[in-house]
Amino acid sequence: MEAEKPPWRVLEFYSGIGGMRYSLEQTGFPCEIVEAFDINDCANDVYQHNFGHRPFQGNIQSISSDELDRYGANAWLMSPPCQPYTRQGLQRHSADARASSFIKIIELIPHLKQPPSILFVENVVGFEKSDTHEHLIEILTKAGFTLQEFILSPVQFGVPYSRPRYFCLAKRRPLCFQNSSIDGQLLTSPSTFLNKNSSVLATDGSFEFCQSLGNFLQAGVDGTGGVFAVPHHLIERWGPAMDVVFPSSKRCCCFTKSYYRYVKGTGSLLATLQPSDQDEPALRDLGLRYFTPKEVANLHSFPEDFDFPAHVSLRQRYALLGNSLSIAVVSPLLQYLFSDPL
Numbered sequence: 001m002e003a004e005k006p007p008w009r010v011l012e013f014y015s016g017i018g019g020m021r022y023s024l025e026q027t028g029f030p031c032e033i034v035e036a037f038d039i040n041d042c043a044n045d046v047y048q049h050n051f052g053h054r055p056f057q058g059n060i061q062s063i064s065s066d067e068l069d070r071y072g073a074n075a076w077l078m079s080p081p082c083q084p085y086t087r088q089g090l091q092r093h094s095a096d097a098r099a100s101s102f103i104k105i106i107e108l109i110p111h112l113k114q115p116p117s118i119l120f121v122e123n124v125v126g127f128e129k130s131d132t133h134e135h136l137i138e139i140l141t142k143a144g145f146t147l148q149e150f151i152l153s154p155v156q157f158g159v160p161y162s163r164p165r166y167f168c169l170a171k172r173r174p175l176c177f178q179n180s181s182i183d184g185q186l187l188t189s190p191s192t193f194l195n196k197n198s199s200v201l202a203t204d205g206s207f208e209f210c211q212s213l214g215n216f217l218q219a220g221v222d223g224t225g226g227v228f229a230v231p232h233h234l235i236e237r238w239g240p241a242m243d244v245v246f247p248s249s250k251r252c253c254c255f256t257k258s259y260y261r262y263v264k265g266t267g268s269l270l271a272t273l274q275p276s277d278q279d280e281p282a283l284r285d286l287g288l289r290y291f292t293p294k295e296v297a298n299l300h301s302f303p304e305d306f307d308f309p310a311h312v313s314l315r316q317r318y319a320l321l322g323n324s325l326s327i328a329v330v331s332p333l334l335q336y337l338f339s340d341p342l
């Protein structure tokens with residue numbers, strides 16, 4: 001009889017509010033998060049509140065190879081800062097100080113007595129064109145990893161939410177992927193990695209296959225007053241640049257960490273009142289409001305019981321969620337990554 005495999009020992013770098021951990025838990029694989037790492041106090045408060053464990057609060061840049069070896073981990077999950085690679089940023093790539101800790105940690109891989117057997121990296125679209133990406137691929141290839149890369153968005157998994165992200169999946173030989181015919185490729189369709197028996201609903205990315213936003217909304221949130229209503233002076237100033245959606249809509253834009261601080265390009269706004277018969281109803285008559293943090297968490301497919309500690313402000317909640325990830329996308333990718341070939 002085949003001996004039962006021991007649980008994967010996982011390190012979660014840049015753990016934030018734990019989107020990666022939730023994604024892994026959802027796969028049902030036997031895994032132990034040996035340690036999580038994040039420098040942000042507030043993110044760690046939220047992580048501790050939900051998982052009962054406080055991540056190691058320090059700079060990932062200062063972790064040594066000896067320390068890493070002592071964890072005895074065989075899988076690394078990483079969602080490093082994306083500012084060096086975003087279109088809105090200066091795109092300084094590896095020259096941006098915020099890229100340093102990631103570069104430092106991946107450069108330790110060849111020096112480890114026990115390098116990871118599995119590695120997963122999440123970042124913004126644009127990362128795949130950076131010199132950091134080139135460096136990552138070079139290090140992993142030399143260290144004996146096989147790679148598959150993806151750009152995927154929640155909309156391809158039935159969630160009415162556009163948040164395309166880059167993912168690198170890596171397995172160190174002799175481990176290999178279920179579908180080895182796509183080794184070394186960058187792919188944009190979930191059908192390339194989901195096996196035929198998967199219960200995950202995956203599409204080509206057309207919004208028509210998505211659920212309505214109404215399924216992700218909290219009941220009774222006021223759009224005509226209160227903290228979530230969009231003030232009229234912002235509608236006057238920024239109206240033409242606003243992305244307005246309705247509960248019946250099957251799409252919305254990516255929520256960034258600046259949502260609620262700025263209205264332009266940071267995420268969609270919800271119309272809570274039905275337009276009258278007018279052809280072009282005035283935006284100020286639509287009861288425009290921000291999506292609540294709970295609704296953003298729902299669109300990121302966070303579990304129902306995910307919650308913030310009371311002291312975390314509204315702005316902090318949006319900032320932390322804007323930095324996080326879509327569990328609807330990451331969980332099937334991890335399922336695939338941790339699976340043995342059939």
Ligand SMILES: C[S@@+](CC[C@H](N)C(=O)[O-])C[C@H]1O[C@@H](n2cnc3c(N)ncnc32)[C@H](O)[C@@H]1O
Pocket residue numbers: 014015016017018019020037038039040043058059060061079080081082101320323324325
């Ligand atoms: C893109 S977010 C990852 C969010 C996470 N995946 C989640 O679900 O919330 C990047 C995270 O890295 C943390 N971070 C950035 N630079 C760091 C460093 N040098 N050392 C430790 N953590 C760092 C930030 O505080 C932030 O929480």
